[in-house]
Amino acid sequence: MFDKILTFFLGSKNDRDVKALKPIVAAVEAKESWAQSFSDEQFPQQTQILKDRLNKGETLDDILPEAFALAREAARRVLGERAYPVQIMGSLVLNSGRITEMKTGEGKTLMCVCAAYLNSLTGKGVHIVTVNDYLAERDSAWMGRVYKFLGQSVGCILSNMDNEARRAAYACDLTYGTNNEFGFDYLRDNMQIDLSRKVQRGFNFCIVDEIDSILIDEARTPLIISGQGEDDTYKYHEVDKYVNQFTEVAKDPKTNDYPDEVDMTPEQRAALEGDYKLDEKSRRVSFTDKGMNKINDILHQHNLISEDSTVFDEQNFEYVHYFTQAVRAHTLYHNDVDYVVKDGQVQIVDEFTGRILEGRRYGDGLHQAIEAKEHLRIAQRNRTLATITFQNYFRMYDKLSGMTGTAATEAVEFSKIYNLDVVVIPTNRPVARKDEDDEVYLNESDKWNAIVKEVDECHKKGQPVLIGTVSVEKSEHLSALLTRRGIKHEVLNAKNHAREAMIIAEAGAKGAVTVATNMAGRGTDIKLGGNPEMRARKRVGTEASQEQFEAALAIEKEQYKKDYEEVKALGGLYVIGSERHESRRIDNQLRGRSGRQGDPGRSKFYISMDDDLMRLFGGERMKKIMTSVGMEPGEPINHPWLNKSIEKAQKKVEERNFEIRKNLLDYDDVLNQQRKFIYEQRDEILADNNLSGRVMDNAKESVAAIFEEYEAEKRHSKANSQSALADKIKNTFGQIVQYDSLTKEGVTAILQNDITQKEMLVGKPNLNMFIRYQYIQMIDKKWLDQLEYLDGLREAVHLRSYGSKNPLTEYKIDGFNTFDAMLDDIRDSVTSRVFKVKIQIQPAEREIRQQNVHMNAQHQEAQSAIDSQTRSAQQAAQNSAMRSGRQGQSITVTRATPKIGRNDPCPCGSGKKYKNCCGKN
Structure with a gap:
């Protein structure tokens, strides 16, 4: 109560944080005319002046107003975009080592330029982290023009680069790349046997784009570099043949729970029907006594273990692991939901973004079990060579900051784990989007029918619609329903993510209907009326000249103005959520696709009692209550109270997931x-x-x-x-x-x-x-x-x-x-x-043979040959020593070339003695 009274009179902590930034923003704006007075050629000179001031003992705070004003003016001249005061405010938050929350469409990519430029002046490097290679390459080229205008170098780390290219990129003043690439480079650097082979040069300042996605959603999955381990792939195929013989323990029809075994006698447990129990929330499988005995019988029946042993013996117990993973693969992991099969490989789908996690594999043999289930070639199990979690990687930076459209709901986690505060920056223009109450249906088919009907009505009048789904499978199901209704649409999921930029660019065009998984174009803007640049490029093709492109762009911009006003009059982009996610952030991200920069918009979620969130945390009990109070199939209910109860369920899940991540981090801190x-x-x-x-x-x-x-x-x-x-x-x-x-x-x-x-x-x-x-x-x-x-x-x-x-x-x-x-x-x-190790050197037994060499042979060539031969002899000695390890083993090092006496003629042909010629050094 006392906190509420204080907040009423003094404002919230966020209000006070924002208020404290305003004088600094004013100081930056006061320097704007100063920055405008310079010619283009003078900007690199001003950068050098600021660097000199730092070298003389001034701090970043001392030069901040000038640096921010220069960066703002440089962006205006190069990109034609002048940062708004709220963007300057967001950049100040980044510079202070905090998280900036800015709504979608407020220009986070431009916002970070000032903070990145200021910190790059130290010469220690700035890392800007994005969620994928496309955004890293796009932003480094787009914003890189501004930094280069200011006289700073810009690099980009991409997955297909070799060591030399990576080292050059890290040596730049500013380096763009993905979280995976930065993390893997760190691990690879610490596996090198020569310091000169390392590519990274330290951890100074880092700006993480979509920081909630990287430090929270992906925090449960560590980065792992693996090497080949034991070849047990055939065992997964063997076990998969018999997995369909196992059955799940029957649940109580009233409570929908498994029988409680705590108070059962051994005889009662043995009489239980079924071989295993599932825990859907944590995706675990546990076998009953009957299930363990069935494993033992199958192994004996098919001669997988010897007759005189059992599965309970230490040498055979690994088979329990293989059967456990096989049952998990068949019952808890589903094609087109948790993974997709593409190019003969099982590729994991990120549950938060809907993107394919390139190069990732499930651990502990689960990936091999899924490959056996899908009848694919099983990759040999690997051994972990190096591993690190994103939490511990990013905590190595001297100063860490980030930006996103949704961080406030996870402020506690950011504070406790990363010691990062979240500051919510006000929008440049008031948000005009209308967020409607959820519509709740009794079953899933009614929900899909309602969504299709709603989309059809909007499509007929020309209002663009974006529908968010939680999996590839559901996006394809909705696509089929829309096709059957004759509604032209685009689908954006892990199977066609290559066209992501094109699909998202046109998602706000008149009459556009886009079905997307949670990837929904994070990092890209959906503009009402479509994207004139993308349309112009499509019109003239990639081979067109700059003049042709600019002519096409002028035409498209004229059309865009008309389309923008028309779509705006229709109510802007309509975002439909087909299901509530476990995290409120993911729902907020979907809503945030609409209503950018004060544009009108609308959002609504359609929910059924069969949805995962409702089923796992509301359960059959809630569905029965709905039916008992007279809710009819096909008839929706909506009320603000219902929204609040769903939000409470989401909060519980978020708290549970936070505890899981914190527990993982507690264990990983030991390893770290x-x-x-x-x-x-x-x-x-x-x-x-x-x-x-x-x-x-x-x-x-x-x-x-x-x-x-x-x-x-x-x-x-x-x-x-x-x-x-x-x-x-x-x-x-x-x-x-x-x-x-x-x-x-x-x-x-x-x-x-x-x-x-x-x-x-x-x-x-x-x-x-x-x-x-x-x-x-x-x-x-x-x-x-x-x-x-x-x-x-x-x-x-x-x-x-x-x-x-x-x-x-x-x-x-x-x-x-x-x-x-x-x-x-x-x-x-x-x-x-x-x-x-014992070392013994034997003198060469053969005499020096005089070689006829031409008098005009190059002195350098002869010396190079001598040096090369000497190195070969040393390398041979070193390799021999390295190979030895047995006690008292003697190593004989034999000279690779005849010994040259000090008074012998020099082999270079100069006529001088060796000691006065090539042997002088």
Whole structure:
């Protein structure tokens, strides 16, 4: 109550945030005439002046008014678009490291230019993240013209680029790309064996477009780089043959719940009809006792396991996993809803956007089970080589900000997980869209009929209509109904996303009907009357000259003005939602397609009691209540109270999903701390040119530990303790130490002498390279094992809750214990291997043969050949050393070319002695 009183007198927090921005906007506007006074050629000069001011100690805040004014004027001259005060306000929010919420059509792409330009002046790079390659390429070309006008460089990361092109793009002042590409480049960089092969250069400032989609909707799916693992693909095909023999446990017809097994006796549980239970909300499958026994019978019947073993034995228990994934694939994952089959592959459909998630695969064998279900070739299961979640990737940036049309509903999550505040920026013009109450129908067929009827009426009068659907399957079902009614329309879903820009550009044209999944053109504007640029390009073709295009554009712009006024008079774009989504944000995004920049518009949702949200969170009970109060099939009801009750259901789902994501992050934070430490250590080793010193320090620690253990044992038993110590030293370092030298100092001196001799024999750079290879090889191998261990531990640790233990605490304790053991193992293994390797150099047995060379041979060519041969010999020595790992193994390094004496004639043909010619250096 007190909060409401304060809000009444002082305004909400958002009101206060917006009010605080107004003086800074005024300061930027005061500099507008100053920026307008410069010629085009002077803008790069002004950029350099601002950079110099930063180098002299001024801050970004000190130069903000000038930088924003320059960027605003540059956009006006290059694009013909002058940023509105509300866009300047939004850019200020981005610069402060917060999230800007601006309604659709308010110009977020232009809005971010000022903040991006200001932060690029530091020279540390600015990353601008988009949701797909199309938008990254479009925005980098479109807004890139403004940055280049100001004298800044712009790069773009696309999925088909090689390493060199990526490095060049990251070296630019501003870099555009998708969240996937930025994340995968980070993982790939930390798998390189040479620092010069890395492409990224740090994490300074990041602007995330559609930040809610990337940091919330996609946060549950980590990025994973995989390599080939065990080939068990045939087992998925075998199991899939028998999955139809399993039946679901019958539910109670009154409660629609499974029988409660808690109070049942073993006999009652065994008598249950059915083999498995489904949890639709979390998409899990659990087998009953009867189901487990059926798995055992099938495996014996088809000779998949030996007669004297059962599925409950450790070596066979993996089959339970295969059957579980097969049942999940058949019952919980559906074609054209969760995935599509295209080009002989199962491609996942993003439930939030309706787009295909290129290159993504379901984990834990589920993808293979779906491939078996669809009778496709099963790809070999991969082993995780590197992984990171978007949450932990984006939290690495020194300053993170984002923009979207819908973030306020998730403000709590942004604050708790990313420490980001959301500021809602007012619209440039008041929103004129009319959001109508939902219409609720008893069953799904009535709902579809009502939608088709409504679309038909709007289409006849010429009002454009956009219908949002939740899956590919439902978009195609509605398309079939519209075709049957004779209504011309376009369909935008994961199967034809290549035409997305064209379809969305014309979605606001007179009489247009567009059926779309939730992708609905995020990042692109739907203009009333259509898009004159797109129409002009279509009219003249892609091969036309600029003059032809401009002539066609002039004609289309004249027509567009008439169409715009006509569509505006008809009420603007009508957005119809065919189903409520789990998240209010997705519904708001769909509504936001209409009513841009003060245009008129209308939105309405059509709902049935068979929809997933209503069925899972309202249930059959709600449907029965509706019927009992006299609701007839085909007859809709609508009321503001109904809207509120649906919104409450959505809030519950949002809270539940937030808890799931937060729980995942809590577990991933353990992995993240370990990953950061491993990657830092890996980089240190790649950059260290004195690894023999590191090895020697590790050896001293190992020797100290061995002698501590020896002293402890000597107190209990003196017999053979010295002999055991000598054996321990020999097994650990491959060194035979006499009893008179068997002291901590003596062993350390012997080890120091050994590593010094190796440096002298092969040269410090070669030895350093060999040690680096051993370290990197061991780190990468052990890290893969740790990733697999943590993955298995996460699954198993939940069982400890039955012992009144906190699973997360147990996961942290076990995870860090194994991590510490892994670090010790890496250190000890590399140290041991370096000392066990023996190097012996044999002089060449053949004499130098004089070669007749021409006196006019180029001196540089001869020197190059000598250098090349020397490198070959060194590389051979290094490779031989790398391949060795057995105790006491001798490596013979043979010279690849005859030795040239200092006083021998130089092979370059100069007539001088070698020491006075090519051998001088």
